[in-house]
Amino acid sequence: MKSVIVKAPLRCELIDVPIPEPGPDEVLVRVVCCASNPRDWKAPDHLLPGVEINQGNEMSGFVESVGRNVFEFRKGDRVAAAHPMQTANGTYAEFATAPANTCFLLPPQISFEEGCTIPFAGCTAALGLYQRLKIPFPTSPDNAALQPPLIVYGGSSALGCFTLKLAKLGRFKKVIAVCGSGRAYVESLGVVTHFVDYRKGNVVDDLKAALDGEKCFHAVDAINDGKSWRQLSEILELDGSISVYLPRLDYSSIPSSIYVGITFFGTVHGQPTPGWDRRCEEDVDFAYVLFRLFGKWLSEGKMSGHPYTVLPNGLASVEDGLRQLKEGLVSARKLIYRVADTPGL
Structure with a gap:
């Protein structure tokens, strides 16, 4: 072959x-x-x-x-x-x-x-949202509770878009997407309440304006370019959490009080996360359940x-x-x- x-x-x-x-x-x-x-x-x-x-x-x-x-x-x-x-x-x-x-x-x-x-982007997005940030899974009774604002940096990337699609299965006070030219598709998902255009160069100020005094504890960094997680760390509460996706990078610029959840797709196959001492053995069974739900959600029109x-x-x-x-x-x-x-x- x-x-x-x-x-x-x-x-x-x-x-x-x-x-x-x-x-x-x-x-x-x-x-x-x-x-x-x-x-x-x-x-x-x-x-x-x-x-x-x-x-x-x-x-x-x-x-x-x-x-x-x-x-x-x-x-x-x-x-x-x-x-x-x-x-x-x-x-x-x-x-x-x-x-x-x-x-x-x-x-x-x-x-x-x-x-x-x-498969790859959808599963990675779910790992970040549910396994690292501890957002209630759609099958949890806690999923009905209103969650604090969620920020997704890189909303038009495949990873960002699947995070937003999954967020639509829950309830958030606000869902804020940082994106640029891909806004049209992101807007069509019908879940984002506020947009921040990174190309304007005012990401931190614009995120603060979008939050309008609301405290933010959860952020997804689907870009991981260094600047992105530093900007998010200026917005998150000191006991907040951020999901990042490149395990070999230096995240020391993020305040130590903010939990950095390194989301590595390999954990669903039992692979260790490079440079992280936390074992994520539960991700194997999490993926098993998630992939069965992918088929169901697709058939019901809840996922695309x-x-x-x-x-x-x-x-x-x-x-x-x-x-x-x-x-x-x-x-x-x-x-x-x-x-x-x-x-x-």
Whole structure:
């Protein structure tokens, strides 16, 4: 089968490899669509230099086979799934594996294109909101209680948008989104009460104006550019919490009284968070429950995928997609690839 290896400096190589076998708790998926995330170029570029593997983590397609411990899925099922980071058999390929706890059935009305935009960003957003910030989960009785204001920095990113979609399942006094050119889509979600445009250069003052005297204890930093979390720390109460998403960064500029919840997608697959001594073993079962709810919420119209652009030439376009992400040319959209569009397949 064909598989894409991502290298540094950024370049991709389409190679031939054997079709993988699923592990005991895995499904093997015949990939129809796969999606790119910013980490896919950042990992070989500077996060884990020298590691050259298939960096894909999101996919949709048909179950081809299942491991001996898997009982919920069977050959031919339409699914979307997340592949463990930095492991073999990634999703930029004709076939890829995924643990059953991060796989869900696609409702009939949801396309493969939409489905593959959900697993990685949707799960990471949920980890940040519920597991790190301790916002009541939608199934909790406490979810009916009115929550203090929530700030989402980077509201038009995939991670930010899924955080806002999940916030719509709860109740907040205010939901404040910091974003720029992607505002139109964010506004269409119908949950944001106040917008702050970071391009105006007055983020802290504008956030204070949006809060209008309300205390804020919870913030999601979906950008993690250094400036973003410093600005949020000026707004949060001293006993507040902030969810961040790049574990290898130095967050020492955030006051020590503010809880910094490092949200690392790998914890749902039992991977330790780099540079953080906290064990998050509960995230494995959390993901199992969440992914079953993703299918239910999609079927009920409570959840939707992210806007996307399909690049031509399937797997042969992965390098172009990652380059667009690296150069900051993508806003409020996911880049996806239809495997069948790959020349020569």
